[in-house]
Amino acid sequence: MTEIFDILDPIFHPRSVAFVGITISDPSHWTRTFWEAFRKFKFNGPLYPVNPRGGELDGHKVYLSLDDIPDNVDYAIGTVAARIAPEIVRQCARKGIKAIHFCTAGFAETGEKEVAGLQDELTRLARETGVRVIGPNCMGIYCPESKMSFDSSFPLEAGPVSVISQSGGNTEFLIMEAGWRGVRFNKVVSFGNACDLNECDFLEYFIQDPTTRVIALYLEGVRDGGRFFDLIKKASAEKTVVLIKGGFGEAGARATATHTASLAGNHLIWEALCRQFNLIRPRNMEEMVDVLVTLTFMPDPGGRNVILIGPGGGASVLLTDEFERRGFRLPPLPQSIRNKLVSFTRLAGNMLGNPIDYSQSMMESDNLLRAVEILTDWDEVDFCMGFLRPSQLSIEAFAAMFSESLSQAYSKSHKPVGYICEDARLPERNNAIFQLIQKIVATKMPLYYTFPAAAEALKMVIEYNECRLSREAAAAARQ
Amino acid sequence: MTEIFDILDPIFHPRSVAFVGITISDPSHWTRTFWEAFRKFKFNGPLYPVNPRGGELDGHKVYLSLDDIPDNVDYAIGTVAARIAPEIVRQCARKGIKAIHFCTAGFAETGEKEVAGLQDELTRLARETGVRVIGPNCMGIYCPESKMSFDSSFPLEAGPVSVISQSGGNTEFLIMEAGWRGVRFNKVVSFGNACDLNECDFLEYFIQDPTTRVIALYLEGVRDGGRFFDLIKKASAEKTVVLIKGGFGEAGARATATHTASLAGNHLIWEALCRQFNLIRPRNMEEMVDVLVTLTFMPDPGGRNVILIGPGGGASVLLTDEFERRGFRLPPLPQSIRNKLVSFTRLAGNMLGNPIDYSQSMMESDNLLRAVEILTDWDEVDFCMGFLRPSQLSIEAFAAMFSESLSQAYSKSHKPVGYICEDARLPERNNAIFQLIQKIVATKMPLYYTFPAAAEALKMVIEYNECRLSREAAAAARQ
Numbered sequence: 001m002t003e004i005f006d007i008l009d010p011i012f013h014p015r016s017v018a019f020v021g022i023t024i025s026d027p028s029h030w031t032r033t034f035w036e037a038f039r040k041f042k043f044n045g046p047l048y049p050v051n052p053r054g055g056e057l058d059g060h061k062v063y064l065s066l067d068d069i070p071d072n073v074d075y076a077i078g079t080v081a082a083r084i085a086p087e088i089v090r091q092c093a094r095k096g097i098k099a100i101h102f103c104t105a106g107f108a109e110t111g112e113k114e115v116a117g118l119q120d121e122l123t124r125l126a127r128e129t130g131v132r133v134i135g136p137n138c139m140g141i142y143c144p145e146s147k148m149s150f151d152s153s154f155p156l157e158a159g160p161v162s163v164i165s166q167s168g169g170n171t172e173f174l175i176m177e178a179g180w181r182g183v184r185f186n187k188v189v190s191f192g193n194a195c196d197l198n199e200c201d202f203l204e205y206f207i208q209d210p211t212t213r214v215i216a217l218y219l220e221g222v223r224d225g226g227r228f229f230d231l232i233k234k235a236s237a238e239k240t241v242v243l244i245k246g247g248f249g250e251a252g253a254r255a256t257a258t259h260t261a262s263l264a265g266n267h268l269i270w271e272a273l274c275r276q277f278n279l280i281r282p283r284n285m286e287e288m289v290d291v292l293v294t295l296t297f298m299p300d301p302g303g304r305n306v307i308l309i310g311p312g313g314g315a316s317v318l319l320t321d322e323f324e325r326r327g328f329r330l331p332p333l334p335q336s337i338r339n340k341l342v343s344f345t346r347l348a349g350n351m352l353g354n355p356i357d358y359s360q361s362m363m364e365s366d367n368l369l370r371a372v373e374i375l376t377d378w379d380e381v382d383f384c385m386g387f388l389r390p391s392q393l394s395i396e397a398f399a400a401m402f403s404e405s406l407s408q409a410y411s412k413s414h415k416p417v418g419y420i421c422e423d424a425r426l427p428e429r430n431n432a433i434f435q436l437i438q439k440i441v442a443t444k445m446p447l448y449y450t451f452p453a454a455a456e457a458l459k460m461v462i463e464y465n466e467c468r469l470s471r472e473a474a475a476a477a478r479q
Numbered sequence: 480m481t482e483i484f485d486i487l488d489p490i491f492h493p494r495s496v497a498f499v500g501i502t503i504s505d506p507s508h509w510t511r512t513f514w515e516a517f518r519k520f521k522f523n524g525p526l527y528p529v530n531p532r533g534g535e536l537d538g539h540k541v542y543l544s545l546d547d548i549p550d551n552v553d554y555a556i557g558t559v560a561a562r563i564a565p566e567i568v569r570q571c572a573r574k575g576i577k578a579i580h581f582c583t584a585g586f587a588e589t590g591e592k593e594v595a596g597l598q599d600e601l602t603r604l605a606r607e608t609g610v611r612v613i614g615p616n617c618m619g620i621y622c623p624e625s626k627m628s629f630d631s632s633f634p635l636e637a638g639p640v641s642v643i644s645q646s647g648g649n650t651e652f653l654i655m656e657a658g659w660r661g662v663r664f665n666k667v668v669s670f671g672n673a674c675d676l677n678e679c680d681f682l683e684y685f686i687q688d689p690t691t692r693v694i695a696l697y698l699e700g701v702r703d704g705g706r707f708f709d710l711i712k713k714a715s716a717e718k719t720v721v722l723i724k725g726g727f728g729e730a731g732a733r734a735t736a737t738h739t740a741s742l743a744g745n746h747l748i749w750e751a752l753c754r755q756f757n758l759i760r761p762r763n764m765e766e767m768v769d770v771l772v773t774l775t776f777m778p779d780p781g782g783r784n785v786i787l788i789g790p791g792g793g794a795s796v797l798l799t800d801e802f803e804r805r806g807f808r809l810p811p812l813p814q815s816i817r818n819k820l821v822s823f824t825r826l827a828g829n830m831l832g833n834p835i836d837y838s839q840s841m842m843e844s845d846n847l848l849r850a851v852e853i854l855t856d857w858d859e860v861d862f863c864m865g866f867l868r869p870s871q872l873s874i875e876a877f878a879a880m881f882s883e884s885l886s887q888a889y890s891k892s893h894k895p896v897g898y899i900c901e902d903a904r905l906p907e908r909n910n911a912i913f914q915l916i917q918k919i920v921a922t923k924m925p926l927y928y929t930f931p932a933a934a935e936a937l938k939m940v941i942e943y944n945e946c947r948l949s950r951e952a953a954a955a956a957r958q
Binding site for chain 1: 588644645646647648649650652655656659679680699723724725726727728729730731733734735763765790791792793794795796797799800801802805808809811830832833834868889902904906909910913929930931953
């Protein structure tokens with residue numbers, strides 16, 4: 001383990017936490033976010049609210065300053081105004097607090113000289129005092145294992161995905177959206193302006209962290225290109241790395257500068273880096289969610305031969321187009337398989353090829369169960385995608401279908417199976433579909449909301465697997 | 480007006496309609512779909528249910544056959560079994576009914592010889608008797624002006640968009656999804672296997688139809704390539720044409736054959752056709768909806784300079800990437816505009832460049848109103864896109880924001896304005912967001928659900944406009 005592991009591992013596992021600058025009077029104030037989240041997660045250690053006005057919060061004494069706390073404190077979360085931040089770092093140093101996360105904005109990202117000076121002061125103080133700083137201008141740490149969170153609605157359970165992100169909002173979006181689809185996270189850090197601890201430090205830590213299997217990054221720029229290059233090379237050799245680099249063009253680079261005071265760098269360099277180290281590169285957070293869902297729930301199918309099955313002729317055609325356009329193959333059903341299907345379903349209104357439209361007679365759940373078993377037993381198939389366009393069916397019809405047999409059908413499959421269930425717009429349908437989606441997620445199937453999203457995520461992950469295997473084979477051949 | 484106009488215009492404006500093969504005993508039977516829709520739309524003329532068992536339906540006498548109806552009938556909708564369809568065409572001929580739509584499936588699309596023979600018989604009977612046939616295996620006509628519909632939840636009001644579609648399901652999806660976002664339709668036809676009337680007939684009619692301004696096509700194949708080429712050329716010269724050609728690759732072509740017995744044709748030919756005649760070519764129904772929303776509500780901005788404004792730094796960066804990647808420009812705010820904005824907003828937590836992050840202080844509605852006015856008055860800007868990621872804000876916060884000033888702010892703008900409001904997943908948020916989206920739609924702003932969807936649709940429509948104008952200029956120069 002490197003030095004940075006020994007620094008960061010305790011920061012992700014503090015025994016006590018202080019909340020500096022928390023508002024006592026207004027329960028809905030943004031500074032209460034972290035307090036509420038730690039309590040919801042039942043953080044297993046003392047929590048100390050700190051506010052110069054004193055008082056009491058949820059039965060806890062409010063301390064006037066960090067100095068007043070009688071016990072040891074491992075970690076602090078600062079929600080004070082920017083101009084006070086340097087003084088708080090000095091207090092941390094006096095108190096022996098090893099690290100502080102500043103959520104506070106209003107530093108270098110404003111582009112104003114006087115406040116940029118404040119950020120430089122934080123950097124200098126961190127170096128001088130040894131107090132490590134996360135931020136400013138960020139959401140800090142979510143680590144379910146340690147019961148740390150910056151949102152009380154994040155999943156309580158831990159998983160294999162760790163996240164390094166320069167945007168609190170994008171991280172929030174990622175965890176919520178991926179969370180509803182069953183993805184669970186190991187260690188997540190939103191680190192904002194990175195006046196001290198930066199992407200390289202967290203990357204070095206996560207590479208060595210045995211519970212992290214997938215590393216997802218949202219970066220707007222890197223400070224030390226050479227170190228980042230070495231680390232991302234190492235990371236990609238040992239884990240699966242998913243990367244979004246925000247700030248594509250001229251205005252994007254300008255935006256990253258005003259957002260997190262980052263230098264965006266040339267996007268061609270980033271593209272080359274992703275190819276060289278076989279990083280998975282979604283274009284936006286929605287695609288990153290789809291990729292994490294795929295990595296979490298889709299075993300490598302080992303090939304590109306897919307069966308598509310769901311209701312709707314036109315929908316089948318367009319879904320097929322999405323898959324074929326991305327290099328997947330749909331082997332045509334041989335007469336032997338077709339005969340098996342015809343033995344229990346009508347021809348009219350069904351397309352018994354591949355794609356398979358089971359709009360009508362196969363809507364009975366027993367038939368669906370039999371069909372999926374027959375299809376996934378067929379040697380030509382690497383994986384199967386079911387789909388549902390909610391507008392095609394009554395809620396009652398497909399809810400019944402699902403609760404009775406879909407999960408059963410797909411869990412009996414010997415091949416990987418994914419499912420596409422489009423989201424509903426109308427509130428009266430949304431609730432039923434949300435329930436349905438939760439049922440699908442509970443079966444540990446990868447669940448996608450749109451045809452192109454499913455095809456694109458599967459393409460990215462299968463290409464990643466193909467590349468990884470061929471590089472491993474090439475390396476083995478050289479030995 | 481050509482002969483086909485004189486044939487089709489009465490079919491889209493019948494004075495009386497018979498429903499042949501409608502189920503009387505079961506109100507939820509699929510054959511009742513059309514009956515319910517015509518009644519919901521308050522069709523202005525007699526409706527005749529026909530079923531050999533007789534009886535009464537919603538106060539209407541059920542006739543035993545078409546022959547039994549004492550009055551003239553203009554149009555029939557057939558939901559009889561495939562094998563009976565030829566006999567029904569003969570009854571239409573005897574009764575003087577000019578056209579019949581067969582919803583019934585189970586013809587050439589099954590790939591089975593005996594039932595394909597049935598479809599050939601329909602074709603022959605149509606030629607012999609002069610009774611024109613729509614279908615089989617399709618949903619037929621939706622024409623709000625004539626109160627004809629195949630779904631009782633379609634919008635009652637008419638608009639400028641006409642649709643020619645070979646998939647009932649895709650058409651249903653298109654009308655519902657575009658309808659929720661304010662798009663209104665003129666004449667829509669789902670024509671399925673096209674045993675008689677086909678895509679060319681409807682295209683020829685819509686070209687001449689003065690109330691159709693936009694023609695959207697979902698095709699799986701064409702029967703007469705030469706005629707189609709001539710018509711699409713004419714259509715593109717006089718109207719805006721949006722085209723999806725389903726069936727991209729090998730399996731897609733196979734799927735179109737089993738879906739509507741179509742020959743898909745080489746996709747390179749379709750691409751060349753789209754370029755040659757400046758057709759807008761979305762890749763899937765979701766993109767077609769986005770394009771129709773843009774054509775309906777976004778006046779041509781006349782340029783690619785966009786202002787992006789909404790809450791969230793990371794979201795701003797990624798939205799900017801979506802627009803820059805597609806050739807849009809975000810002119811940086813000059814100090815003069817920046818000064819105007821700074822006079823009433825704080826710097827911290829806001830990015831006052833372009834994109835503009837108004838996460839914090841500008842969330843007060845008066846400030847948003849002032850900001851949008853200042854920004855859209857600036858000469859460098861061609862159009863403005865607002866955005867909202869619902870996960871960033873409490874429902875209450877943005878609902879308040881919207882109801883008070885957003886529509887006002889954007890309606891005061893002198894430049895075209897669009898809005899991106901991501902859909903909610905959680906049922907408890909979905910209702911609030913649906914209400915919000917309805918408010919945005921009511922202001923006649925184009926509304927999109929995702930960042931890439933908005934950027935892609937605007938790119939397609941702006942490229943269409945650029946191409947149209949440069950071709951017109953070239954044509955004018957030649958004269």
